[in-house]
Amino acid sequence: MSTHGSQDAGGGPPAENLDYRIAHLQDRLASGELGELGVRIEARGRTVLLTGTVPSTPCRDDIVRTVHEELAGFPVHSDLVVTEASSPDHAEELS
Numbered sequence: 001m002s003t004h005g006s007q008d009a010g011g012g013p014p015a016e017n018l019d020y021r022i023a024h025l026q027d028r029l030a031s032g033e034l035g036e037l038g039v040r041i042e043a044r045g046r047t048v049l050l051t052g053t054v055p056s057t058p059c060r061d062d063i064v065r066t067v068h069e070e071l072a073g074f075p076v077h078s079d080l081v082v083t084e085a086s087s088p089d090h091a092e093e094l095s
Contacts, residue, residue: 018043018074025070029063039063039080050078057082 022041029039039052048071054060060080067076 018046018048018071021071021074022048025067028070029066041067044077046074048074048076050076050080053081053083055082056084 022043026041029041039050039054042049042051048067050063050067054063060078060082063080064076064078067078
């Protein structure tokens with residue numbers, strides 16, 4: 001009985017599928033409004049690592065949600081840094 005293409009012993013989706021799915025996800029992100037962001041998506045074994053910098057928390061949340069949708073069944077670790085610059089809540093005093 002062949003097990004090619006079936007789930008592996010860990011119970012998740014086949015690992016050989018991951019690189020293809022990451023490439024598809026990168027295309028999806030690049031063609032959307034998040035395309036110009038420097039977000040990297042890498043396979044580390046059976047885990048997916050997100051790295052890069054995003055302009056806001058909602059943007060980060062959108063990316064993480066999209067990754068979880070596209071790569072369902074694979075653990076995702078996010079190291080996305082938010083650079084959101086908020087307005088100061090008080091006037092700056094100059095001497």
